[in-house]
Amino acid sequence: MVEEPRCPYCVLIDHFMLLSPTGDGRFVCMKCGHVAFPENKIFQCLCSHCSAMRAFEPAKPRFWSAQKSVNW
Numbered sequence: 001m002v003e004e005p006r007c008p009y010c011v012l013i014d015h016f017m018l019l020s021p022t023g024d025g026r027f028v029c030m031k032c033g034h035v036a037f038p039e040n041k042i043f044q045c046l047c048s049h050c051s052a053m054r055a056f057e058p059a060k061p062r063f064w065s066a067q068k069s070v071n072w
């Protein structure tokens with residue numbers, strides 16, 4: 001069973017906003033422009049919502065968690 005990608009932003013406003021497949025593995029929200037790429041884990045959406053989220057809480061460097069796990 002394949003789960004249909006949905007827009008995490010428009011779900012909050014409306015009800016389920018199904019994303020439209022673009023044909024190359026990506027799915028785009030026709031309402032806000034959010035793009036999902038389920039097969040690409042490092043893909044970063046450039047829609048206004050995701051850009052605002054990253055500006056507010058930028059991704060933390062990976063080595064942070066590694067340093068914190070070191071117990072002196």
Ligand SMILES: [Zn+2]
Nearest residue numbers: 007010029032
């Ligand atoms: Zn949307």
Ligand SMILES: [Zn+2]
Nearest residue numbers: 034045047050
């Ligand atoms: Zn987005």
